Amino acid sequence: MHGDNMEVLLVIHPGIDLAVKLARARGTAPNIYDVPPGLLHDTEFLDALETDVESWQQSIGQLVDRPIPPFSALAEEIQLWSDYGGELESVFTQLCVRDDILLVAECLQKTRDKMIILDILSNGLRAQLDLVHQYQTLLANVRGPFDELAAATDLDAVQACILRIFDVFQRSLRAYRYPFRGAVPLAEEICRVLVGCMSQILRSQRPLDVPLLTLEQIHARLDVLVEGLQSTTTEFRQLARELIRRRGERFMRIALIDEAKVLQARVLGVLQFRRQDDEVARDVLAGVDLLDVRSAREGGGREAWKNAVAAFHARVGKASVFEEV
Incomplete structure (x- = not known):
């Protein structure tokens, strides 16, 4: 094709x-x-x-x-x-x-x-x-909430969209014999778009510049979202295993929220650094895209984050657990 x-x-x-x-x-x-x-x-x-x-x-x-x-x-x-x-x-x-x-x-x-x-x-x-x-019916069912997710402008809307899209997706997978060699990449794309939306929304909230209390509230809201995503994707994996076994399809590794967890840890890292020394955190992290969680292989910002974390440690003289995120 x-x-x-x-x-x-x-x-x-x-x-x-x-x-x-x-x-x-x-x-x-x-x-x-x-x-x-x-x-x-x-x-x-x-x-x-x-x-x-x-x-x-x-x-x-x-x-x-x-x-x-x-x-x-x-x-x-x-x-x-x-x-x-x-x-x-x-x-x-x-x-x-x-x-x-x-x-x-x-x-x-x-x-x-x-x-x-x-x-x-x-x-x-x-x-x-x-x-x-x-x-075609399954994909049409998914397309509507998928487009809503891509257009979401706040974390509440993102959470509502992701719950709706996986609900529609799972009901459609039960109704139609869509091959999981296509369903799993589709679920992965949904999660990639989700992380992109989360990053864009969080970037607009300027985590280095907002008051610490506001950043704590943002992090708490992000925790709720990622926890809900964890539950939703766990249900999807269980359904996938059930239907793959029933249909005799080849088992596939299903890893859906790794980047969402990295994003969650990244925001927590910024929060902890600002709590430890707000001035140094702002200075060291100012030139880093804090919310780019793609790997270096993908041209992402994980290496820049590691370098910034090392610089922060050198300035304040204390290591943290956030080097790898």
């Missing part, structure tokens, strides 16, 4: 193509009587039609069985299933409405008692299309 759509070729015999063109020229819908009677008793012609149908089945089977690549964002996942669903819908529609395909089906039904359309639809296409529709 991702721009690499597969073209399903439905080869049509020249005799069928000619019959369809002649019927259209007369302004009528093609039917078996538009095929020369001699062809309907010609074994070579009928064998050729069956060979064409076999090529349809092979091409459609490749589309149905095509591996789905991993994704990195909800919007990408939504687009992926939309594109794939569109390909399946296109083939399904062609089988149901194209004059030449229906004429091939009528010829083989009347001469060899073969129900080719039913056979093709029963061979995975209809089931795969139904499955993709379920996936």
Whole structure:
């Protein structure tokens, strides 16, 4: 996928193509009587039609069985299933409405008692299309609260959004057989967006500049949020293990709130440093993005934080437990 759509070729015999063109020229819908009677008793012609149908089945089977690549964002996942669903819908529609395909089906039904359309639809296409529709429904259910989370402007709104999004997500996972190789990265993305929102909100509250009492209140509110997130993600992990086991899927490591905990510890570190020596804390931490909790490998601010903590220790002469966050 991702721009690499597969073209399903439905080869049509020249005799069928000619019959369809002649019927259209007369302004009528093609039917078996538009095929020369001699062809309907010609074994070579009928064998050729069956060979064409076999090529349809092979091409459609490749589309149905095509591996789905991993994704990195909800919007990408939504687009992926939309594109794939569109390909399946296109083939399904062609089988149901194209004059030449229906004429091939009528010829083989009347001469060899073969129900080719039913056979093709029963061979995975209809089931795969139904499955993709379920996936699209699940993603649509998640998209609304996910967008609300991304737009949240305070910690109360963040907490309400995260509870709602995981509630919707878990109910949808029970209702629809969405593969956990997609569900786990989606949950991870939700948590990444959550941490980004928390960081942005906390950054706007200026933890180095607000009064200590205000910073203590911010930290207490953050503790409640992270505790709620811990409970919510624990429920998700339990559901994931249950459904993975029941569906026979491969077990996946599920680590969702590591960065949220780092952010929580970072704010506590700033609070403790300011309690210990507010002036030194402000001076040493002034040039550091205190709320960038990404790893150095991701281009984040953990290394800058460690350096600032070391500088703080050098100034006040006492070590702390916050070097690693």
